[in-house]
Amino acid sequence: MGWNWVLRICVLFCVTPVAAQAETITIRASQHPLNPEDHTQNHFGKLIFVSGVVLKSDSSDFGGFSGLTLSADGRRMLAITDQGNWLRAALLYTDGRLSGITDAEITPLMDEDGRALGNKQGADSESLTLEQPGNLDGPVLVSFERNHRVLRYPLNLGGFSAKPLRISMPPALANAPGNKGIEALEQRADGTIIAFAEDWPDSAGNHTGWLTGKDGAQNISLRRDGLFQPTDMEFLPGGDLLVLERRFTMMGGPGMQIRRIKADSIKPGALLDGEVLISLTAKYGIDNMEGLAARTNAAGGTELFVISDDNFKGFQKTVLLQFLLPEIK
Secondary structure, eight states: OOHHHHHHHHHHHOOOOOOOOOEEEOOEEEEOOSOTTOTTOOEETTEEEEEEEEEEOSOTTOOOEEEEEEOTTSSEEEEEETTSEEEEEEEEEETTEEEEEEEEEEEEOBOTTSSBOOSHHHHOEEEEEESSTTOTTSOEEEEETTTTEEEEEOHHHHGGGOOOEEOOOOGGGGGSOTTSSEEEEEEOTTSOEEEEEEEEEOTTSSEEEEEEETTEEEEEEEOOOTTOEEEEEEEOTTSOEEEEEEEEETTTEEEEEEEEEOGGGOSTTOEEOOEEEEEEOGGGTOOOEEEEEEEEOTTSOEEEEEEEOOTTOTTSOEEEEEEEEOOOO
């Protein structure tokens, strides 16, 4: 075969991976009082409401936020969308209260060949967790549904153009319903990964999950609470686990709650359950709340941030809420 033919074939099939192209976007923020009938109310369950904003942008890629994490100082955020994009941005505060977002960039997630993720089947990213809590420049684990998998992005080695590696997960994950795979993913301090499917009941009707670590994968369950489904998780410094859950009904609209799971109950084969820290209904202007982030502030309190997935629908909205959990016990 002559070199001419080799070159022609290479043009057709030897595609060089394209670096991720960042899009700088402007995000507008407007204040969102959680109780529209009483703007002074700040206690909701066990949490203290600090601030809330509704976010808007003219970018067609803005929205669909399904996972969220923050830098240790709370000044930067990293989020993923369910159309396979990263959002990097800086958070603005006024007297410690979230007031806006600036320096925002949207970048496509790469596949294992170093190319931007393609259609919804392969790009439906749902949750992320940092290998090094608070370090947005370190490795990030991202879960996907439809094409069920977990990818590890070594951001510190190649920025957002870095090729990810697939993380070994239980073979049973391949049997998860198409649009109801791993929705909540988190990594414990010892490296163990905990994951829950969005809506894949086990034999007892509870949420299917796994603990994956050095001893392989072990089953674990989350007690089903009515129509609530897990959407994100965060470990607290002491080892307790916060689980964000959402529900939706045609009559009642959206609802959200956060459960706190005690650290000593998180073990293979366990059925996890815990205290509900907060429960909100459509009355409070929430939407499809899917992303949860936590950080320890300078006073030693735990700040929580919750973001909504607007499904890229004009009648929904992107809400980012800031709470305080005063004590960690």
